[in-house]
Amino acid sequence: ETGVTQTPRHLVMGMTNKKSLKCEQHLGHNAMYWYKQSAKKPLELMFVYNFKEQTENNSVPSRFSPECPNSSHLFLHLHTLQPEDSALYLCASSPRTSDPDTQYFGPGTRLTVL
């Protein structure tokens, strides 16, 4: 149990659907991250939030829309996705973004886009 939870664990959606991924951390951290993990590729950083403020958008297409209402919760809103967006989406948290602290990951949401 890493203290970072994600729901749903699995999601299948059509290209015209709208869905949201949820992440919650119980570690008292101030920084939260969204990563994409595709087969045989390194983790790709998507978004970074520090104290609820977005500090990084790593050239992510606008069909992915993050939301961070507070330091404990992070959402990733999905709409009009493409089949190549199918991947494992991982949420992570760390104490802050200013130091190279360990990032703790959730279990991920396995997304399949049909």
Next chain:
Amino acid sequence: GESVGLHLPTLSVQEGDNSIINCAYSNSASDYFIWYKQESGKGPQFIIDIRSNMDKRQGQRVTVLLNKTVKHLSLQIAATQPGDSAVYFCAGGSGTYKYIFGTGTRLKVLA
């Protein structure tokens, strides 16, 4: 660009033997490294970290060695057990949250 890579995509080890998983990095400014373990269907799990002012750090059954001269680090697992079967990857950072992640080595433990 910067890279962090693992030397072997797959490593098979007999149960009870020691495992050594290697990682090379390209950015000499990298000053913090983490090893993660990822089991099937799960997120990456922190194993051990090391900062650049150290060349060795030990945990429970695991040791990380850092050689800054050749920009190489390794993860050693003592007395490998079936529960150690997973993908292991390293990540390197230089002063911020932006890590460069490796692609991973799949460790298979043979009974």
